[in-house]
Amino acid sequence: MKKIILFLSIIALFSCNQKQDNLVILRGDAIGTTFTIRYLNPDNKNLDIKIEDIIKKVNKSISTYVPTSDISKINKGDTSIVVDAYFKEVFLKSARIYKETKGEFDPTVGVLVNAWGFGPGKRIENMDSTKVKELLKYVGFDKVSLKNNKISKQYPQTYFDFNAIAKGYLVDLVGRMFENNKIPNYMVEIGGEIRARGINQLGTPWRIAIENPNTDGTRSINTNIKLLNESIATSGNYRKFRIAKNGKKYVHTINPLTGFATPSNLLSASVISKSDCADVDGYATAFMAMGFEKAKTFLKNHPELKAFLIYADDNNKMKTYKTPNFTE
Numbered sequence: 001m002k003k004i005i006l007f008l009s010i011i012a013l014f015s016c017n018q019k020q021d022n023l024v025i026l027r028g029d030a031i032g033t034t035f036t037i038r039y040l041n042p043d044n045k046n047l048d049i050k051i052e053d054i055i056k057k058v059n060k061s062i063s064t065y066v067p068t069s070d071i072s073k074i075n076k077g078d079t080s081i082v083v084d085a086y087f088k089e090v091f092l093k094s095a096r097i098y099k100e101t102k103g104e105f106d107p108t109v110g111v112l113v114n115a116w117g118f119g120p121g122k123r124i125e126n127m128d129s130t131k132v133k134e135l136l137k138y139v140g141f142d143k144v145s146l147k148n149n150k151i152s153k154q155y156p157q158t159y160f161d162f163n164a165i166a167k168g169y170l171v172d173l174v175g176r177m178f179e180n181n182k183i184p185n186y187m188v189e190i191g192g193e194i195r196a197r198g199i200n201q202l203g204t205p206w207r208i209a210i211e212n213p214n215t216d217g218t219r220s221i222n223t224n225i226k227l228l229n230e231s232i233a234t235s236g237n238y239r240k241f242r243i244a245k246n247g248k249k250y251v252h253t254i255n256p257l258t259g260f261a262t263p264s265n266l267l268s269a270s271v272i273s274k275s276d277c278a279d280v281d282g283y284a285t286a287f288m289a290m291g292f293e294k295a296k297t298f299l300k301n302h303p304e305l306k307a308f309l310i311y312a313d314d315n316n317k318m319k320t321y322k323t324p325n326f327t328e
Contacts (some may be wrong), residue, residue, distance in 0.1 A: 001307050009040035016025035023201040026051070027152070033167070038177055040185040040201060047181060054173045059085040061309060062162045062169075064110065065120050075159050076108070082149045088160050090169055090278070091146050097165075098141040101298070104287035110161030116261040118163050139152035139256055168193045168233050168281025175277070185229070192234055195277040197226035210234065213267040213310055213318075216319040222310065222320070225328050231277035235284035236268035236310075253288040264291035265312045266294050271308040272326075280305070299323050 004227030026048070028036040037051070061084050063069045070081050081090070097105045112135050114121030115311065124131060143154040151160075162169075169190045175195040178186045187206045194207040205226040210221045213236050225232075254261050268285035270278040283305065287295035292311035299307050307319040 003154060015034050016278075034274060035188075035190045037189070038200070039183050041183065043182075045183070046180075047087070047094065047177070047183075050177055050181075051174055054177060055118065055170065057084075058086055058170050058173065061167055062090055064161055064163065067124055071160050071162065072117070077156050079133045079150065079152075081151065083146070083151065085168075086173075088146065088149065090165060091151075093169075093231045093276075093278055093282065094162065094165060095141055097279070097286065101283070101286040101290070103140070103166070103257055104255075104289045104294075105282050106139060106141050107162050107164065108139050108141050108144060108158050109254050110159035110258040111135050112225060112256075112259050112261075113161050113163075114159065116254060116256070118261070121159070136259045139259070164235075164277050165282045166284040168231070168277035171231070171277040173196045174251075193232070193276070193277050193281055194227065195231045198231050200312070208232065210270050210308055211268075223328055224274070225308075225326075227272070230272050230306075231278060231280050232270060232272045233271040233284045234268060234282040235281075239256045253285065255289040264288060266290070266292045266295060266309060267318065268310040269295060269313060270308040272308075273304060275304070 019101060022042045023151045024039055024041045026035070028035060053119060060069055061067050064071055064073045064075065064099075066072060070083055070087055073081050074083075094105070094107045098107075110121075112132070113119040115124040115127060115135055116130070117123035124217045138155045138157040138159070144158060144160075167190050171190050172192075172195060174188045175186065178184075178188075179197070185200070187196040187200070188221055189208075193295065194208055195207075200206050205228050207224055207226045209221045209224050212222045213233075214220060225302065253263075255264075266288055269284045271281050271284045271287070287298070287307075287309070287325050290298065292309060295307075295309060299305055303324070306326045307321075307323045308326055311321065313319050
């Protein structure tokens with residue numbers, strides 16, 4: 001389901017605005033992906049401008065696709081940048097998930113994302129183990145720090161790329177805005193990442209579909225689930241990949257430990273939790289790098305998470321795995 005290119009210039013914030021009774025539905029194209037926002041609005045509050053303002057501020061802070069953003073300036077070596085609250089929260093969440101996943105989630109993998117041709121930076125042709133090893137020197141969240149709201153890097157070449165957590169974080173910010181405006185019933189979806197609170201217009205929990213990892217461009221549903229004041233993020237390599245001239249497949253989820261863009265046996269990872277959407281966004285990305293067995297072990301040690309994993313078995317047959325607490 002992801003990762004679609006994040007944080008491009010705002011294309012069209014609201015292409016569709018519907019209201020049915022107390023239900024408001026906002027649909028459109030923004031920040032390089034699509035969104036659908038549904039909320040119950042009995043007091044007729046107009047929150048469109050607030051949503052647009054959130055997007056602009058996040059763009060300015062952590063978008064690698066905006067040359068004048070704080071993260072772009074930091075990536076270019078500017079050590080004078082005083083980061084804002086958005087950058088700081090994403091940095092601290094990333095540091096925690098980096099430790100929990102033992103480096104399988106690592107936003108400093110950006111230099112390799114660019115090198116493999118999946119980021120805004122220049123692609124390196126004919127990537128091989130020698131080039132990967134050279135670039136891995138600059139990867140590692142333990143090689144960066146945040147002090148007095150400024151970023152320090154052990155190597156100037158280290159390149160931050162928060163795209164693996166930023167969509168979920170933007171979902172959280174919109175959700176928090178609703179809560180601050182006394183709107184308890186909403187579902188925010190941006191590029192496939194979702195945060196749901198309360199109930200829908202029918203008085204029942206919000207329901208969403210988990211797709212099959214189809215690589216032929218078609219879309220089909222594997223299962224439907226209800227979200228009970230929860231967030232869900234799905235990561236997969238079945239849409240964003242490229243095939244080299246030699247027929248080898250390269251995927252956008254770069255393993256930060258090996259540096260390679262080769263797919264694991266995990267085809268899709270959907271992670272659900274009552275925590276922030278940014279958190280499950282990070283876990284889902286880490287699982288794609290881990291592969292099925294390691295992701296399954298991680299989940300056993302983190303019962304606060306629910307997950308639905310789609311993987312290829314030893315015979316390359318598609319199988320599914322649900323954590324014991326997963327409910328449809």
